[in-house]
Amino acid sequence: MKLKKLLSFSAILALTTGFAFADDEIKLSPEEMKKAKQIYFDRCAGCHGMLRKGALGPWIRPEPFKDKSGRTYGTKALGTEVLKKIINDGTPGGMPGWGKSGELTPEEVELMAKFIQLPPPQPPEKSMKDLRDSWKVLVPVDKRPKKPQTDRNWKNYFAVILRDVGKIAIIDGDKKDVVSVVPSGFATHIVRHSKDGRYVYVIGRDGKASMIDLWMKEPKNVAEIRVCNDARSIDTSKYEGYEGKYAVVGCYWPPSIVTLDGQTLEPLKQVATASYTIDDGVFTREARVASIVANHFKPEWVVNIKETGQVWMYDYTDVKNPTIKMIEAERFLHDGGWDSSKRYFLVAANARDTICVVDAKDGKLVAKVPSQGTKPHPGRGANVNSKKYGPVWVTGHIGSNDIVAIGTDPEKHPDNAWKVVKKIKLPGEGGGNLFVKTHPKCKYIFADRPVNPNRELQTKIYVIDKDKLEVVNEIKIPEKYLKSKNPKVKMRGPVHFEFNDKGDEVWTSIWGNKETPSAILVYDANTLKLKKAIEDPRIITPTGKFNTYNTMKDIY
Numbered sequence: 001m002k003l004k005k006l007l008s009f010s011a012i013l014a015l016t017t018g019f020a021f022a023d024d025e026i027k028l029s030p031e032e033m034k035k036a037k038q039i040y041f042d043r044c045a046g047c048h049g050m051l052r053k054g055a056l057g058p059w060i061r062p063e064p065f066k067d068k069s070g071r072t073y074g075t076k077a078l079g080t081e082v083l084k085k086i087i088n089d090g091t092p093g094g095m096p097g098w099g100k101s102g103e104l105t106p107e108e109v110e111l112m113a114k115f116i117q118l119p120p121p122q123p124p125e126k127s128m129k130d131l132r133d134s135w136k137v138l139v140p141v142d143k144r145p146k147k148p149q150t151d152r153n154w155k156n157y158f159a160v161i162l163r164d165v166g167k168i169a170i171i172d173g174d175k176k177d178v179v180s181v182v183p184s185g186f187a188t189h190i191v192r193h194s195k196d197g198r199y200v201y202v203i204g205r206d207g208k209a210s211m212i213d214l215w216m217k218e219p220k221n222v223a224e225i226r227v228c229n230d231a232r233s234i235d236t237s238k239y240e241g242y243e244g245k246y247a248v249v250g251c252y253w254p255p256s257i258v259t260l261d262g263q264t265l266e267p268l269k270q271v272a273t274a275s276y277t278i279d280d281g282v283f284t285r286e287a288r289v290a291s292i293v294a295n296h297f298k299p300e301w302v303v304n305i306k307e308t309g310q311v312w313m314y315d316y317t318d319v320k321n322p323t324i325k326m327i328e329a330e331r332f333l334h335d336g337g338w339d340s341s342k343r344y345f346l347v348a349a350n351a352r353d354t355i356c357v358v359d360a361k362d363g364k365l366v367a368k369v370p371s372q373g374t375k376p377h378p379g380r381g382a383n384v385n386s387k388k389y390g391p392v393w394v395t396g397h398i399g400s401n402d403i404v405a406i407g408t409d410p411e412k413h414p415d416n417a418w419k420v421v422k423k424i425k426l427p428g429e430g431g432g433n434l435f436v437k438t439h440p441k442c443k444y445i446f447a448d449r450p451v452n453p454n455r456e457l458q459t460k461i462y463v464i465d466k467d468k469l470e471v472v473n474e475i476k477i478p479e480k481y482l483k484s485k486n487p488k489v490k491m492r493g494p495v496h497f498e499f500n501d502k503g504d505e506v507w508t509s510i511w512g513n514k515e516t517p518s519a520i521l522v523y524d525a526n527t528l529k530l531k532k533a534i535e536d537p538r539i540i541t542p543t544g545k546f547n548t549y550n551t552m553k554d555i556y
Ligand code: DHE
Pocket: 042, 043, 044, 045, 046, 047, 056, 163, 187, 188, 189, 190, 232, 233, 234, 289, 290, 291, 292, 293, 334, 335, 336, 379, 380, 434, 495, 496, 543, 544, 545
């Protein structure tokens, strides 16, 4: 007990001051190194970076590093016992407790505590030849249907990510049955639809991109390619005359933007994103591509580069010789969404507690809005036409219980534009919100809280009234959907929301483990009653859900 107390004290002390608890020399066998590298890639690299220089999470290299506030980091100084405690229990700043949740065994926690005290291994590169070698057209363009082969309402299909089994479930939003289950990359991250909705473009965390044809009676993959080793974003060309011509993948490693043919996924162009940070001008090899959206005003993608803090307006008209306008924004850019006019893209610089606003029509940064919370995490955010404030865009935070509304109409509501006009407190302590979502026809915004450490708070949906901009209801997930077959790993959820095409139903996922089929819960978006639990033995670890109509039209 005393040791436990001392460790948690030393963990906090170490995190806040960089105080040293030295260890003896660390040695790992080749098998241990291999295992640790894989766990690091699966669980840690997203937040701390492959080179471990930090982004959403802090610097975790062995050698010391002092940030601008004078705080010192460095794993060697912390030592194995302190690191084990942090990895096991998590931190108040939003790092999951990997041991506590059952996702890592005590031996794995110890292995990782040791691994991060060693210098990071150099991650592999990828050449155009590697890309071409992995590229497969599974159904040639001329063998694909000329019109939809189904009587189902395919524009109300939901593409649901089955994260831990690397698959996508296509679920009929009218009938609420599974139409098909399609293989995808490892730990698939997001999907986006072509402008006409027909193709679903999928990106795996392992950089595997695939495309599913929803016109088929049983939708399946028509092309696939391994674009890089680590990726999170994908989109297509949506400007008039270029609809569906190109697809683009944003890679974490090698840090790059890769353009593909939109019909076959043939690789066309790789552009490295390594550059200088916008504030202190430091060269950054690991300049990862976070969110990408297709500009509605120009034949461009808005590409958000995390570590350097640059937004690249990437003109794809001359695909082999692209023109890039580099806009200085803020470091650690991550996820974001359009305002309701689709002219302004609002993107979270999460480790700087800032929302950057990019004007996609004029190609410039218009504001950096302090988000008034800790680690903003909008997903794509939620747009509301408020009677009191005019159009606002809403985001939550991972590290604090603040949901904030930012004014987005500089012409008719200039006093509110690019400011937090309303702060909404989620009940109870701590943050843990990942996603908010609404639909123009719904009077509510829905918010989840899957990474709040308190189980009671974690398993509720928070309902925010759009007029009052206040939490007006909390929906507790029925216990029967939270029963795990693996006693070591709890069912987490709800996580992420999506509306049906009419905007009168909201869907959420119960995100569990590989052993336990989970439910997708469908709520009446007006009465807030549970309408249907979609249960199917194939629905394992569902996370993001994307309705065809809403995704192709950017409705959120
Ligand atoms: Fe995500 C969006 C990166 C953790 C589920 N996630 C995004 C985007 C990025 C990103 C850059 C924006 C893509 C775009 O719009 O083009 N996510 C990361 C990470 O780096 C991070 C923090 C750690 C990691 O290693 O991946 C991370 N994300 C998670 C999760 O733990 C989630 C809940 C489950 C999972 O897949 O691991 C998760 N992220 C999602 C989802 C979206 C997303 C569902 C799309 C939301 C939307 O509605 O558009």
